[in-house]
Amino acid sequence: MRSLLLIAHGSRRAASNEEVRRIGRALAAKLGDNFSLVEVAFLELAEPDIATAVDRLVAAGSNEVVWFPYFLAAGRHIAHDLPELLTEARARHPEITFIQMPYLGALPGLTDWLASSLTS
Amino acid sequence: MRSLLLIAHGSRRAASNEEVRRIGRALAAKLGDNFSLVEVAFLELAEPDIATAVDRLVAAGSNEVVWFPYFLAAGRHIAHDLPELLTEARARHPEITFIQMPYLGALPGLTDWLASSLTS
Numbered sequence: 001m002r003s004l005l006l007i008a009h010g011s012r013r014a015a016s017n018e019e020v021r022r023i024g025r026a027l028a029a030k031l032g033d034n035f036s037l038v039e040v041a042f043l044e045l046a047e048p049d050i051a052t053a054v055d056r057l058v059a060a061g062s063n064e065v066v067w068f069p070y071f072l073a074a075g076r077h078i079a080h081d082l083p084e085l086l087t088e089a090r091a092r093h094p095e096i097t098f099i100q101m102p103y104l105g106a107l108p109g110l111t112d113w114l115a116s117s118l119t120s
Numbered sequence: 121m122r123s124l125l126l127i128a129h130g131s132r133r134a135a136s137n138e139e140v141r142r143i144g145r146a147l148a149a150k151l152g153d154n155f156s157l158v159e160v161a162f163l164e165l166a167e168p169d170i171a172t173a174v175d176r177l178v179a180a181g182s183n184e185v186v187w188f189p190y191f192l193a194a195g196r197h198i199a200h201d202l203p204e205l206l207t208e209a210r211a212r213h214p215e216i217t218f219i220q221m222p223y224l225g226a227l228p229g230l231t232d233w234l235a236s237s238l239t240s
Contacts, residue, residue, distance in 0.1 A: 004238065011195040019193050023231060030235035068238065072192055072224070073139045075131040101238065104192070111143060113233045115150035118124065118188065118221065 003037040003062040004028075005053055008070040009077065010042030017046040020070065037062060043077055043085075054089045058096055065089075065096055069103035078103050123157040123182035124148075125173055128190040129197065130162030137166040140190065157182060163197055163205075174209045178216055185209075185216055189223035198223050 006027065008020040021040050028038035037060055041053035048056070057065055067086055071078050090098055104110070126147065128140040141160050148158035157180055161173035168176070177185055187206055191198050210218055224230070 008193070011193060013195050013199065015199075016193040016195045019225070023225070023234075026231040027235055027238075030231055031239065034239045066238070070192060072190060073128070073131060073136040075133050075136045079133065079135075104234070105139070105143070107234075107237045109233070109237060111146040111150055113229070114143075114224070114227075115147055117227045117229060118147075118186070119151065119154045 001036045001062050002034070002064040002066065003039065003057045003060070004031065004035045004066045004068060005050070005057060006038065006040045006068055006070050007050060007082065008040065008042055008046075010045035012045055014046075017042065023070075035066070036060075043081060050085050051089065051092070054093065058093055063096055064099060066099045066101055068101040071103040072105035074103065074106070121156045121182050122154070122184040122186060123159065123177045123180070124151065124155045124186045124188060125170070125177060126158060126160045126188050126190050127170060127202065128160065128162055128166075130165035132165055134166075137162065143190075155186070156180075163201060170205050171209065171212070174213065178213055183216055184219060186219045186221055188221040191223040192225035194223065194226070 006024050011017055024038050024040035037057055039053040039057055041048055041050045054065060069078060069082055086098060086100060126144050131137055144158050144160035157177055159173040159177055161168055161170040189198060189202055206218060
């Protein structure tokens with residue numbers, strides 16, 4: 001059972017966190033059978049944190065967790081904090097396969113999609 | 121003459137800012153004739169700042185500036201800081217048309233693109 005973990009930074013502004021949760025729900029609807037569950041987690045300032053969200057996915061029966069950072073550029077969170085948290089998650093759940101996706105800003109096709117969005 | 125202003129947050133990590141500049145160059149190549157120039161600007165922590173980048177676009181002959189925030193969610197920067205800076209830019213350059221795009225996280229088609237990226 002494969003699930004998606006969408007990891008956002010988190011904001012002091014509740015509306016901003018709710019916006020990311022909304023993206024998670026929209027994605028869940030579009031991903032269909034490819035992912036059984038989609039959880040949104042926040043690095044800081046909002047709940048759930050990453051460990052809690054991973055535990056939820058595992059408790060719900062996921063044995064494959066796709067780790068997808070919802071970040072645009074590789075600041076220190078992408079370079080340091082998230083890799084550490086992924087190492088911790090793997091240590092706590094050695095039976096689970098964690099698949100690391102590029103963060104959003106490094107996904108292939110970003111500039112093609114942006115170029116078409118900006119000219120349509 | 122229409123130009124694109126790609127506005128990122130800026131990071132203390134030079135590699136992160138360079139990454140955004142690289143996205144700007146890749147976009148410029150893909151946007152072709154739709155935009156004469158593409159400038160990347162940073163809200164904080166990196167150069168050029170937004171006012172400097174706007175001045176450059178205007179000095180180069182742009183009379184239409186497409187204002188595109190490279191942000192994923194509407195935290196306080198999107199809710200407060202960038203609208204203020206857009207108002208300032210309009211006041212300083214009343215002869216220029218500023219076209220405000222949704223920030224990246226609010227572009228229509230984001231979840232479609234993400235869903236196809238995450239399943240391909």
